Ligand code: AOF
């Protein structure tokens with residue numbers, strides 16, 4: 021299973037489908053074939069592993085996710101394993117998908133020995149974002165901001181470039197590239213005209229470009245930089261965040277990176293829709309009232325949103341603090 025998990029990690033982090041790995045073992049426990057999933061529309065891990073062998077009869081398939089039982093973009097892995105004559109299937113985590121689940125039951129019904137839950141905690145942690153998104157029918161939401169040490173995102177005149185240094189800004193581009201969509205408010209588009217592309221050190225476009233999603237009723241001007249985004253553009257026409265996230269889920273968007281501004285950030289936080297915070301802190305003071313996060317409707321300290329810091333990274337002179345809500 022540990023080998024299957026290593027193989028899973030070769031697949032793409034982004035996109036609608038999970039990272040899944042599979043190894044086929046002979047009766048002596050030796051690995052005879054390996055496979056992994058390379059993203060939506062391509063062979064599932066089990067089928068990829070089976071495709072490397074002429075004869076899989078009597079083998080054990082070890083797979084990080086319960087084999088699917090549905091015909092989506094590809095056929096059901098349960099049936100592929102049965103047809104290949106696999107004798108035993110060992111998996112880590114159940115498939116949370118409503119249509120795809122049921123593979124374990126189908127395999128048992130066909131006489132295949134099935135063992136679930138092997139290395140489940142490790143695989144669940146590895147797939148945490150995808151599993152959470154699929155179970156909730158909405159993407160995982162990371163709210164990012166860059167602020168001064170005193171929590172300000174801009175100076176009194178609205179200028180905000182550049183609070184953090186180049187290493188921190190480079191990390192933001194990596195985080196964009198590890199997301200399916202970038203959410204911004206129309207106010208941020210009008211004020212800053214961001215391109216919202218994921219770029220490398222030399223300004224070159226990175227291989228994966230998340231689609232920008234502009235939240236708000238007002239349209240994006242024809243001349244806005246984001247209109248030239250290589251992944252296209254989604255305009256929401258409303259501020260109904262739950263409806264917007266449901267719509268993104270339906271498009272197979274699992275990871276959303278929220279980049280502004282303070283009104284959108286506070287609306288998501290107040291609605292309990294922020295799953296993670298990526299806070300870039302610069303050793304700079306600005307004072308004043310241009311805060312990184314707007315009003316959260318918290319009247320008293322007892323109602324404060326409590327977070328757990330999951331990591332702290334130093335990037336040049338800046339810090340990246342990652343945190344998650346304590347409940348939920
Ligand atoms: C597996 N093995 O390697 C993966 C599985 O529409 P499709 O064909 O792309 O199927 C996507 C769903 O199949 C996905 O949401 C998840 O439930 C399952 N993924 N299952 O047996 C795999 N990637």
Ligand code: ZN
Pocket residue numbers: 064065087088089095096097098
């Ligand atoms: Zn499958």
